[in-house]
Amino acid sequence: MASNPDELVRSFISLLSARDLDAALVLVSEDCEYDNVPMGKTHGPEGIRAALTGFFAMAEDIEWETLQQVASGDLAHGTVLNERDDRLRLSGSWRSLPVCGVFEVRNGLITLWRDYFDRETLMKVMSPGGAS
DSSP: OOSSHHHHHHHHHHHHHTTOHHHHHTTEEEEEEEEETTTEEEEHHHHHHHHHHHHHHHOSEEEEEEEEEEEEEETTEEEEEEEEEEEEEETTEEEEEEEEEEEEEETTEEEEEEEEOOHHHHHHHHSTTOOO
16 A cells, blocks of 8 residues: 555556556546546546556557656645656557656545647557557
8 A cells, every 4th residue: 555645656557557457446536537638538437447448458568667756745635747658569569658647646546647748649659650
């Protein structure tokens, strides 16, 4: 169990990278807002599941590496900012999407997850023979 917002978000990202949606979604609130900024918002664990299931199904493998992360506050009221390299393997080749994430933590759960990335880069990554 996480003892601070930094650990909570690192656990969340690690579980997503392992494609363990069930365990990851236990760490978000029922009203969590997931804002995939260039793509749109969804809410709650089931909304997040719906948004990620198709994405995960397309990838042969996933590695979300946190490059830098800063956190403030505590599990009652905290904020985490991170820079990630969200890598996925499609058609046998690894592709990389630079992402910056913002997370709000309230009462031990993630209540906001907002990811910022370039939509054009995502389209290149997802296309056949996409950017690596």
